[in-house]
Amino acid sequence: MAATIDQIFVIFANWVGGFFPAAWHAAVVDVLGVIGIVSVFPALFALTTVLERKGLGRMQNRLGPNRVGPAGFLQPVADGIKSLTKEDVVPFTANGIMHFLAPLVLVVTVFMGFAVLPVGRHMQLVDMDAGLLFFFAMGAATELSVFMAGWSSHNKYSILGAMRAIAQMISYEVPMLLSAVAVVMIVGSLSLPDIVSMQDQYSGVWPHWFIFTPWGFAAFLIFAIAATSESNRSPFDLPEGESEIVAGYHTEYSGFKFALFFLGEYLAMFALSGLGVTLFLGGWAAPFSFLSFIPSWIWFFAKVMLSIAVFIWLRGTFPRLRQDQLMNFAWKFVLPMALLDLVVTGIWRFLGPGWQQWVVCSLILIAAYVVMGRTAFAVKHFGPRRYRYAE
Amino acid sequence: MSGVFYFISAVTVAGALAAVLLRNTIHCALALAVAFAGLALLFLSLDAQFVGFVQILVYIGAVVILVVFAILLTRDSEAPNQGVYSRTWLAGLVITAAVFAFLAWAVLASLPGLPRRAVAPAASVQDIGNALMTRYVLPLEIIAVLLTAATIGAVIVAMHEKARSK
């Protein structure tokens, strides 16, 4: 019974595919998968917008939206109607085609990233041999849409915001890739369902998730910081900070195109959360072996919602980082820690099972963190102020 | 040849033509991104999945961004005052036509001698990793040194001179 509910979407898709001739069966199942992705994740986006505004409101000692619907939970409907009926203002000197294409490119590449995420047992849209690489390739393609949006608007603030956003995204792409490579080293495969299957084992009651190992914990922290930065979320949201740069690269967008940008940004957050859950938090595997009767897709979405709750929590808690502090942090702290984490992962594998691997790896990582924190990021004593002018 | 191949090739060639013919340099860079995407699709149609995804990741995700940053830092996107084509454009065009004629003749003349096998080779990521660690480990290490040298070199070349003379 539990297995049936677990596979209910797969069974349903195959049943619908059975009505079509055998040559079309696979295509029909794929189309149903695409319909599923395109309906579930934007619905999650709508829910997240209202949850974020209410969550941030409570953290800032105020109620969030509470007018539309019961306790304000129909706010996304009101937001949708507003976005669709607002006038679409395009600046006169803006580059028409690029201005139009930028949100489309963003949304298309982000949706393609969802194709490889294993949402449940046997529930990924495509099982590619190099699935993780495909996901990162789609993430890299979103940077281009950010530049297109910023430059085509022909607006100083847009181009500044776009440059900052791209610099931030490429700086944090490398630590993100390296922390994922640590997982790939242990699993031996780039295919995401394989990575989840390897975490689906239990020793006694405790799961074998990679976050519960020293190298996995460090890699997860690096991945979380990099993912927060890749999706331009607070505390790394200087490219779109309202008090700094109007609205950054989507200043000149209104109406439906702005809604597409908003959708693209949140979907990128979901995709990265989904990847983080798959790589480190066990994907669709249950936390304890006696909880395996709960369907796998419920566990996946529960973990993704937990990640989103942490993102919202971060946004309400930390002040914004300045751009040079951000890049400093990326290149001088996060990247060396990611490289060290790769070495530690190798040492973990080399020492083999036993207590040595836990002690040695934990000691190396903690020592590196403390040493780098004391030296590279010690409190600076400030001298007289030096002025640097733009040239 | 299938219609998909013709469509992808048409998109790629159109992107490449736009990349070398357009007036505004940033439009050229974005057309180049379209050409790279078309090439990635051609690699995927040749069953080279790994290379196709690496093409998107490296070329579209890094090289195009580099080109765009360079255009913005050198203010190349403003209208040039002397036209976009060099003084010697005709000679360049003649040389290009000659090169293409020669290459096309070489391909078409060797038509009977070219291999015709159509079985898809198996190139899983495991095989690539194995090959990189056994047969091609020396090129891998050399590439690592080359990339390090290129990174340091690019930073030094593009650094502000005032910072160096301190």
Add this chain to the structure above:
Amino acid sequence: MTPLTAYLLVAALLFAIGLAGALTRRSAILVLIGIELMLNAANLNLIAFWRYGPHPEFLTGMMFAIFSIAVAAAEAAVGLGLVISIYRHTQTTDVDQITRMKG
């Protein structure tokens, strides 16, 4: 016209277009764009020959293409750094005007 011939002709066409860009445009950055197109055309050639070649199990063509992509990325970085550096000296990216070593 075998599939291999079709891919080789497309690669030759892309190579010619890249060469045209590198030889006929004024801006140094467009010369670099032409060079990138030429490198990509060569990669397409390599992968096509790997796919339709006699020994695909050695992965030679694919390895060559991967290393070519890595080298091309490094060369683009250094080349663009040089263009930026030249712009700081001569305030122009026009290759017809950077003639300081002439004569």
